[in-house]
Amino acid sequence: MYKAIGLSIIVYLLSTRAVGVQNEEKEVKAQKKLEYEKEIGKRKAETPAEYEKTRRLMTFAAEMLLARLGYDVGSFDGVLDKKTQFALKAYQRNRSLPVTGDPLTFETFEQVILDTATLDHKPVGLPLRRIAMDSWESGYVLAQGTWTIGGEKMTWPEQTAKIECRRPIKVCTEATAIVKNDTPDPTLSLEFDTYEIERWDDAEIVAKRLQSGCVRFERRFNRKQKTVTGIRSATSGGSECSGAGDAEWHMVLDDGPAIWKKLSEEKRNSWRALVQLSPTLAKYIDSTR
Numbered sequence: 008m009y010k011a012i013g014l015s016i017i018v019y020l021l022s023t024r025a026v027g028v029q030n031e032e033k034e035v036k037a038q039k040k041l042e043y044e045k046e047i048g049k050r051k052a053e054t055p056a057e058y059e060k061t062r063r064l065m066t067f068a069a070e071m072l073l074a075r076l077g078y079d080v081g082s083f084d085g086v087l088d089k090k091t092q093f094a095l096k097a098y099q100r101n102r103s104l105p106v107t108g109d110p111l112t113f114e115t116f117e118q119v120i121l122d123t124a125t126l127d128h129k130p131v132g133l134p135l136r137r138i139a140m141d142s143w144e145s146g147y148v149l150a151q152g153t154w155t156i157g158g159e160k161m162t163w164p165e166q167t168a169k170i171e172c173r174r175p176i177k178v179c180t181e182a183t184a185i186v187k188n189d190t191p192d193p194t195l196s197l198e199f200d201t202y203e204i205e206r207w208d209d210a211e212i213v214a215k216r217l218q219s220g221c222v223r224f225e226r227r228f229n230r231k232q233k234t235v236t237g238i239r240s241a242t243s244g245g246s247e248c249s250g251a252g253d254a255e256w257h258m259v260l261d262d263g264p265a266i267w268k269k270l271s272e273e274k275r276n277s278w279r280a281l282v283q284l285s286p287t288l289a290k291y292i293d294s295t296r
Contacts, residue, residue: 040113047111062111065119066091069110072123073098076282124188125277130270131165131186133263138233146174148212148228150235152260161266162239162258164188170235170260172212172228177204179214179226202226218242235260 050058067085074080078094087095092108095115099106102122104114136152151169154162165186172179179202187194202214202225212228226237239256 039117043113043116062087065110065116068123069095069098069115069119072119072126075126076122122281125274125281128188128274130267130274133165133167133267135264136260136262138235138260140228140230140233143230146207148172150228150260152235153263153266154237154258155261155266156256156258158259158261161261161270162256165270167263168260170226172204172207172214174204174207177207178202179204179212181226200224 047058047061050061063085066087067083070080070083070085070091073091073094074083076098078098079090080094081088081090087108087110095110096106096108098104099108099115102118104118105112107115109115110119133153134151137150138152139149142148149169149171151167153165153167156162165188166183168181168183170179170181181200181202183198183200185196185198187196200217200219202217204212205215206213210230212226212230214226216223216225221242223240223242224237226235228235237258237260239258241254
């Protein structure tokens, strides 16, 4: 259904994930709003029939979301009648959006897509962390787990990695399975990277920095602490690398089930913040956790 609304608009809204300071995020959002309003204005002026179709489908999408959140919109018909407008204005007010009653304003369109994704998304199960260093002396180390930033927040999107280091050939290979949810249809992808080993001594394995597009990665194994860590940093590659941000990530290969538990809790909190619950039902849900 969202493809019919205009896949180009939705992909543009969801594809840009700013990494860096708040000003960069504001600039990205301002650019997205400009592009969106330009596209909507063009449709309205040049292809009014297509514009009306877009408006009706977006009204339908808003009706479905609002009903799921507890607002009274009546039947799902894609018609922006008084009941739907009243519910939409209440939603806009509750989400601190401009109160227009129009589902096609940039802020409302974006929020409806994001809130629908929040309700629909279910965190995937992630495997246990495993770090095998028994064969360190003979030149083989294996690790698997999920990358987090500083051992706290999972690097996005959801992923799990397996790393094997072999001293005889001076190479560490890393395979990463990634669940991407930044488009209407989630996809599973596999990335494969090879790191040259810079140093392998009694205490540490240090892999050389790997350049990948606009970012660099390095990997480090600590034998005593039995940990695997990494650094992700941006490179200065001109305007084409502006979306990579300036922040340096200090990464830790962590335990999947523990991360899944955090994600599930965040999901419940997001759901609770969106849905209009009666006090009785909210109390019941809290008692069952």
